Each structure stands twice: as C-alpha cells, then as structure tokens.
Amino acid sequence: MNDYSEHLLLDKPRKTSSHFSVWVTLVVPFAAILFQVYVPLFFQYLSYLELPLLVTVYFSLMRRQPVAGTFIGAGIGLVQDSLSHQPLGMFGIVKTLVGYFAGNVSMRFEVDNPVLRFILGFFFFFFHQFFYWVLTRALLGQQLGFDLAQTLTLGMLNALVALPLFHFLDKLKETS
Numbered sequence: 001m002n003d004y005s006e007h008l009l010l011d012k013p014r015k016t017s018s019h020f021s022v023w024v025t026l027v028v029p030f031a032a033i034l035f036q037v038y039v040p041l042f043f044q045y046l047s048y049l050e051l052p053l054l055v056t057v058y059f060s061l062m063r064r065q066p067v068a069g070t071f072i073g074a075g076i077g078l079v080q081d082s083l084s085h086q087p088l089g090m091f092g093i094v095k096t097l098v099g100y101f102a103g104n105v106s107m108r109f110e111v112d113n114p115v116l117r118f119i120l121g122f123f124f125f126f127f128h129q130f131f132y133w134v135l136t137r138a139l140l141g142q143q144l145g146f147d148l149a150q151t152l153t154l155g156m157l158n159a160l161v162a163l164p165l166f167h168f169l170d171k172l173k174e175t176s
Contacts, residue, residue: 018062019174028169029055029076037083048154050125052080054162056095057124058169060102061111069106073099087140094131098124114163121162125155 032051040047056076060069077095081088102124109116129151136144 018064020059020062020172021174024172025059028172029059029072030079033076033080033083036080048157049161050128050158051161051165052076052091053095053098053125053128054121054158054165055169056099057102057120057162058166060099061106061120062169062173063103064106066100066103066107069099069101069103070096071099073097073102090132090135090139093135094128097131098128101127117166118159118163121159121166122155125158126151129155 029052032055035051036049056069056073059072063069063072073095074092076099077092078089080091080095084091102120105111105120111117111120130146133144133146136142
C-alpha cells in the first residue's frame, strides 16, 4: 500500500460493532419506513427523503459486518416493499446491496467522521437510485426515467439530512 491509502485506513485499533437496544433496532427502521410511506401524502416536498435508506446505511455502518448489513438492508427493504405501492422485492433487493456494501466500507474505513458520513450518504443514495432504475428496467421491463441532475441534487439533500440523523442515532447507542 502507498502512504496515501494508509492514512485513509483505520490507524487505531479497529472498533467493534456498535450495540443498540432491541427497541432501537426495531422502532427506528419502522418509524423511518412509516415516514417514507405516509408523510409525503401530506407534505409533498418531503417525498425526496429516503429515510429507510439512511437508516439502512447507518445501522450497516455501525455493525461493521457485511453479513449483518445484508440482513439489515433486506429486512428494511422488504418491510418497505410491503407497506408501499411498489412491486414486492424491489426495495428489498436494492437495500440488501446497500447494506452489504455499507458493511464492507465500515470494515475498511473509520466511519465516525462527519465528512465521510456525508460522502457515504450521498454515494449510497445515488447507488440506491441507480440500482433501483436498473432493476426496474431489467426485472420488470418498465421504462423508468433516470434524471442524473435530479438524482445528484436529491443525493446532496439526503446526505445533508444524514448528518443530523446519524448524530441523533449515535446518541441511542448502548454504552458498554
């Protein structure tokens, strides 16, 4: 490895995965899904927020295990599918991929840095939207538009929301 890549890696001993109480791991994702499904019905301007995705990214990053991130993403995605009007399994597949890759990223990098959290929030929103578009075209055969400028703008907005959300969720960690 070169000097630059060594500074991006964890310099101190690797942190273990964060632990949350059972109620946090169940209530927070369910509240995010309910927000995603019902709040845009009353407030259209909040429909850009992808809170289930941000919660998936956060819990996958904090668990620091790709397998745990995979199950977190699959669970949140399938519950979101069951409560939304989308075809069953689409969010499940995409959020499973997001959870897996977020778990992998957290094993390699120190993810408590706010700048890195912003970048990851943006990247995983773009990743989510792009793979949802790919799966809709490939699996469902539907012609869904992909507006790059809109996706980049919404990615920035979701990344901005991710910072205070992640800070709030950090407060819910169990101390050991």
